[in-house]
Structures are given as C-alpha cells and as structure tokens.
Amino acid sequence: TCEQKEGLLDVNNNQIFRLKHEPGLYLRYDVVMRNGEPGEFFREHFSADELYILEFNIAAFFVELIMMILVIVVSVKLADIQMFHSTYKIFLSSVVFFFASIIVTCSAYLSYASFGYENSGLKNLGTGMYAISQILMVLMLLLLSLGYTVVCGRLPHWGAICLSVFMTSFSIAYIALYIVEAVTFDAALVLYRYESSPGYGLMAVILACWLFYVGCSIFTMSKHKKKVVFYTPMLVFYSLWFIAIPITVAVNINQVPDYMRAKVVNFIEVISLFLAHLFYLILTWPSLANKNFPFHIRTTQ
Incomplete structure (x- = not known):
C-alpha cells in the first residue's frame, strides 16, 4: 500500500541510512546458493547436472572394489603357475588406477557436499587417473593384438614403433585436453571437455588405435589358428568398446541437454x-573350464 511504501522511505523508521563519509560503506558477505534444503x-x-554423481560413484566404489580383489586373486594364481605376464600386469595397473580415480572423485564430491x-x-x-587407466587398457589391447605374451615373447620392430607413436599421441592429446579445459573453459558455461581441438584429436587417435587393433588381431588369428577362440570374442567386444567412445562423445555434445551432461558423462565413462x-577378467580367468584362456607361454621361457 501507499502507507507501507511511505513507511519504508521514512528516515525516522531507520530504513534509510544517511552516509556521512564519502567512501560509503564497505560490505563483505557470503552468498550460499543451494539446490536443495x-x-x-x-x-x-x-x-542440476551433478545430481546423482556422488551416489553413483559410491556404488561404483564397492563394485570396483570387488573387481580389484578378483583381479589381485587372479594375478596371484597366474604368478603361481608362472603366467603372470606383462600384459596382465598392465591390466592390473589399469584396474588400480580406475579404482583410485573413483576414490578420489568420491572424495572430491563428498567434500563438496559437506562444505x-x-x-x-x-x-x-x-580425471587424470581415469585417463591413465584408459591409456593402459588401450596399450594392453594393442599388445595383445600383436600376439605379445600370447603367441610371442617379443614385439616386432614395426609394432614397437607403432605402439610408441600411438601411446605418445594418446598422452599428448589427453594432457592438451585438460590444459585447454583448465585455461579456456568458462566456469559459468556447461561445457564438455571434448568440445575442443584436443578432444577431437583424441577421438581421432582412438579410432586409429581401433583400426590398428582390428588389423593386427586378424593378422595374428590368421597365423595362429589355435588362438581364434580367444581373439574372436575379444576382437568383437573391444571393437564395440573402441567405437563406443567417439559415438558417446558425439551424442553427449549434440543430444544431451546441459543440465544432464555432467552426470551422463560420468555414468558412461565409469x-x-x-x-x-x-570382460577381460572373465576372458582370462585361469580355469580348466575356460576355453578362452590365452596364456600358454611361461614367464620363465
């Protein structure tokens, strides 16, 4: 009402302060923006785009903990029978880095939720640990596609060169990706880290690794018919895995709304x-019933 407006402007009601000092008032305050009570x-x-990430990662922590225990058990069994090859050591390292990335990410979101x-x-x-885990997984697959530790104990010279080029390109693309994200991305905008030149370059490297993986796997199978039972399911599954990475990136960029992007990306990556x-754990489970078990060369040979 008019009386309320006049009362608000009345100096006698202490609603308006007359400033006697020219600089005015210096106010310091904190604003807490909440998305819930x-x-x-x-x-x-x-x-909104971060909802459910913490709950999902906590569940993933327990599932991955079981995974890591199983991988360690298998590693011990393989060591006992002298078949704990370097490729399986790389796989174990990938699982450890992935588990560590989940722990660190959960810690970050728990701190955010608390304070x-x-x-x-x-x-x-x-995210850096996740990247290392993914790089190690790709390295292991490329080594296996060349038959390393499955049908041979040494890499061909050309294979070693190709692996060096792929892994160097992979690492540089990931480092550039996170540098560009940290330096150029506006925190006020909801951007996807792959929406950048290094992101597109990383997808190109992944596709190149996939082509190399397919070609070398087919070549190895043609030379060693007894290993077809191992290479065939591995080739099919991990070809889908390689292709799924750029496809999901494209879908996230073009189809997923901003308010859902962070959680969708987190779910898919994990x-x-x-x-x-x-899949690799099941494929290499050391059991007589497992016809896909690939290792027959002992580490002492």
Whole structure:
C-alpha cells in the first residue's frame, strides 16, 4: 500500500541510512546458493547436472572394489603357475588406477557436499587417473593384438614403433585436453571437455588405435589358428568398446541437454571402463573350464 511504501522511505523508521563519509560503506558477505534444503546432503550444494554423481560413484566404489580383489586373486594364481605376464600386469595397473580415480572423485564430491566448496584439484586428479587407466587398457589391447605374451615373447620392430607413436599421441592429446579445459573453459558455461581441438584429436587417435587393433588381431588369428577362440570374442567386444567412445562423445555434445551432461558423462565413462575390465577378467580367468584362456607361454621361457 501507499502507507507501507511511505513507511519504508521514512528516515525516522531507520530504513534509510544517511552516509556521512564519502567512501560509503564497505560490505563483505557470503552468498550460499543451494539446490536443495539445508541438510540434504546429496542435494544441497549440487547443481542440476551433478545430481546423482556422488551416489553413483559410491556404488561404483564397492563394485570396483570387488573387481580389484578378483583381479589381485587372479594375478596371484597366474604368478603361481608362472603366467603372470606383462600384459596382465598392465591390466592390473589399469584396474588400480580406475579404482583410485573413483576414490578420489568420491572424495572430491563428498567434500563438496559437506562444505559447499569445489575441490578442483581433487577432481582433476580423479580425471587424470581415469585417463591413465584408459591409456593402459588401450596399450594392453594393442599388445595383445600383436600376439605379445600370447603367441610371442617379443614385439616386432614395426609394432614397437607403432605402439610408441600411438601411446605418445594418446598422452599428448589427453594432457592438451585438460590444459585447454583448465585455461579456456568458462566456469559459468556447461561445457564438455571434448568440445575442443584436443578432444577431437583424441577421438581421432582412438579410432586409429581401433583400426590398428582390428588389423593386427586378424593378422595374428590368421597365423595362429589355435588362438581364434580367444581373439574372436575379444576382437568383437573391444571393437564395440573402441567405437563406443567417439559415438558417446558425439551424442553427449549434440543430444544431451546441459543440465544432464555432467552426470551422463560420468555414468558412461565409469560403466564403459568397468565393462572393459570385467570382460577381460572373465576372458582370462585361469580355469580348466575356460576355453578362452590365452596364456600358454611361461614367464620363465
């Protein structure tokens, strides 16, 4: 009402302060922006695109913990029968880095949920560990496609050169990707880290690795017919895995809304690498009933 407006402007009601000092007032204040009611641990501080990431990663932690225990058990069994080859050591390292990335990412989001402050250092460390895990997985697949530790104990010279080029390109693309994201991305915008030149370059490297993997696997199968039972399911599954990476990136860029992008990306990345580890664990399970078991060359030979 008019009376309320006049009362608000009345100096006698102490609503308006007359400033006697020319500089005016210096105010310092904190603004807490919430996406949920105070006390809602999984909602309060998270934006719409981050909802459910923490819950999903906590569940992934327990699932991956079981995975890592199983891989360690298999590693011990392989060591006992002198078949703990370098390719399986690379696989074990990939699983360890993936598990560590989940722990670090959970820690970052738990800190964010508790205090409302984003720990970008922890998040970057988690994504970096995930990248290392993925690189190690690709390296192992390329080595196996060349028959290393399955049908031969040494790499051909051309194969070693190709692997060096692929892994160097992979690493440089990932490093450039995170540098560009940290330096140029606006925090106010919801951007996908692959929406950059290094991101497109990384997808090109992955596709090149896939072509190399397919070609070498087919060549190895043609030379060693007894290993077809191992290479055929591996070739089919991991070809789909290689192709799925750029496809999901393209879908996330063009189809997934901004308010869903972060959680969708997190879900896909965690599930895809977990399935890659799970399939290889099953494929190489040291059991007489497993006809796909690839190793027959002992580490002492």
